Amino acid sequence: MTRTIAVALLALGAAAAAGLPGIDAVAATDVERELVARFGLSAAEVEQVRAGRVVAKTLPSREKTEIGVFGAVRIPGDRENLLYWIRDIERFRKGAELGLSRRLSSPPTIDDFADLALDSGELAALRKCQPGDCDLRLGDRAIAAFRTGVDWTATDAGEEANVVARRLLLGYAEAYLRGGHADLGAAHNEKKPRLVAEDFRELIEGATNFNDLAQPLAAYLEGFPTTRLADVEQCLYWARGGVGLEPSITLHHLVIHREAGGAVYVADKQLYASRYTDASLFVLWLGAPADGQGFYLMAGVRGRSRLLGGIGARALRGRIEAESRSYTETYLDWIRKSLALG
Numbered sequence: 001m002t003r004t005i006a007v008a009l010l011a012l013g014a015a016a017a018a019g020l021p022g023i024d025a026v027a028a029t030d031v032e033r034e035l036v037a038r039f040g041l042s043a044a045e046v047e048q049v050r051a052g053r054v055v056a057k058t059l060p061s062r063e064k065t066e067i068g069v070f071g072a073v074r075i076p077g078d079r080e081n082l083l084y085w086i087r088d089i090e091r092f093r094k095g096a097e098l099g100l101s102r103r104l105s106s107p108p109t110i111d112d113f114a115d116l117a118l119d120s121g122e123l124a125a126l127r128k129c130q131p132g133d134c135d136l137r138l139g140d141r142a143i144a145a146f147r148t149g150v151d152w153t154a155t156d157a158g159e160e161a162n163v164v165a166r167r168l169l170l171g172y173a174e175a176y177l178r179g180g181h182a183d184l185g186a187a188h189n190e191k192k193p194r195l196v197a198e199d200f201r202e203l204i205e206g207a208t209n210f211n212d213l214a215q216p217l218a219a220y221l222e223g224f225p226t227t228r229l230a231d232v233e234q235c236l237y238w239a240r241g242g243v244g245l246e247p248s249i250t251l252h253h254l255v256i257h258r259e260a261g262g263a264v265y266v267a268d269k270q271l272y273a274s275r276y277t278d279a280s281l282f283v284l285w286l287g288a289p290a291d292g293q294g295f296y297l298m299a300g301v302r303g304r305s306r307l308l309g310g311i312g313a314r315a316l317r318g319r320i321e322a323e324s325r326s327y328t329e330t331y332l333d334w335i336r337k338s339l340a341l342g
Contacts, residue, residue: 031287031296038209039070049296050074052336056328058321059302062206065278065309067321068302071328075336076294079264079286082339086266089237089254096334099247101239108173108236113166116238116249122274123161127152134189136274141185142168165249172251172272173236180224184271187278190306196272199279199304207302210283214265217257221269221281224253231258236271248275263287270303278304299332 035041035049045055049072059068075082086092093101104112118126125135126146134143145168150160175183184196204211204222211218220229233256241247251272257265266284270277280303287296301324308317 031289035072039072041072052076054329054332054336056325056332058325059300061302063202063304064313064317065306066203066206066302066304067308067317067324068207068300069321069324069328070298070300071325071332072296072298073332073336074289074294075297075339077339079288079295079297082286082297082335083256083264083266085339086254086256087233089235093239095338096331099240101237104173104236104238106235107177108170110166110170113169113238116166116169116240117162118158118165118249122249123158126150126161129189131188132191137187137189137272137278138274139185139193140188143188169238169249169251169272173238176236176251176253176271177225180226181271194278194306196279200269203279203281203302203304207281210300214263214283216259217255217265217267220257221253221255221267229257231260232256248273248277250274276305276307278306280304297332297335299328301328 032046032050035046036043039057039059041049041055041057048055052074054071054073056069056071059070061068085095089103090101093099100115102112102115122136128134129136129138129143129146131140131143138146145164146161149164150157154160172184175185180197181200182197186193186195188194201222204218207218216229220227220232235254236252237254238249238251240249249272250270253269253271255265255267255269257267259265264286266286268282270280270282273280280301282301283299285296285298285300287298289296307313308320
């Protein structure tokens with residue numbers, strides 16, 4: 001399960017902002033100074049990044065239920081190639097072996113979720129699901145929808161449940177576009193309900209580097225849809241993770257933002273996950289070295305999971321942190337190698 005949770009926290013779109021520098025047109029030494037001062041890289045590790053080798057570090061967290069990871073590498077070639085690839089989120093995630101992904105229409109429609117199908121484990125969990133006691137992350141209304149909208153004794157109960165799940169994901173997307181994460185309600189799979197907006201607020205507030213160095217983007221992600229931000233490309237998409245014994249169904253807000261000074265960010269805000277993570281945000285920063293050769297790619301993710309706050313979670317946390325660093329290294333190295341192949 002540790003590997004599954006690690007991937008859930010890190011998947012593009014799995015995954016909270018580590019705090020990435022907000023000025024693109026700086027000398028390479030300035031970028032490297034950030035690696036040392038903000039993220040604790042040693043001189044030897046900076047040299048590794050400069051030479052095109054990935055370095056990943058665990059970030060400090062104020063809450064025991066949070067995990068943060070940072071990684072960096074220098075990549076040859078044009079950063080626009082990476083942005084072009086990320087815009088095709090379905091192909092990008094498929095290449096990363098992260099399972100099925102579907103970009104939503106604008107506005108979203110039920111047809112966007114035609115490929116969404118619950119697995120046998122999810123169906124078994126839903127049969128027993130009650131408010132305050134559910135193996136999937138659902139709120140009271142969602143739990144009631146599965147209890148009243150599905151005849152669990154029928155031979156086609158699975159397809160009935162799929163129809164309910166598709167409507168629920170569409171409802172989540174519409175609610176977010178209408179009122180941001182404040183309209184996503186509360187998860188009540190455990191005894192005490194937890195507002196989704198509260199998890200996101202604490203997550204973003206705790207990412208101090210992100211707020212200090214990329215405040216306009218942080219404010220936009222926190223205040224969407226009422227907060228405005230220029231030079232933004234964005235979409236919603238849903239996904240089913242492709243790694244782990246129990247892959248999660250997730251809903252995401254993907255944002256590409258170009259700052260006036262030239263900085264480029266890619267932020268993936270996870271709006272919903274059926275398992276493991278309560279909130280997560282993944283950020284890439286693409287910065288140009290002083291010599292103009294290639295670009296620096298820095299990645300930060302911070303995720304919250306109440307599984308990390310239970311009895312005996314200390315050992316679990318250590319294993320997940322190790323897995324998360326490993327996956328960050330693998331992810332960045334995969335991007336580097338894939339871009340090199342064209």
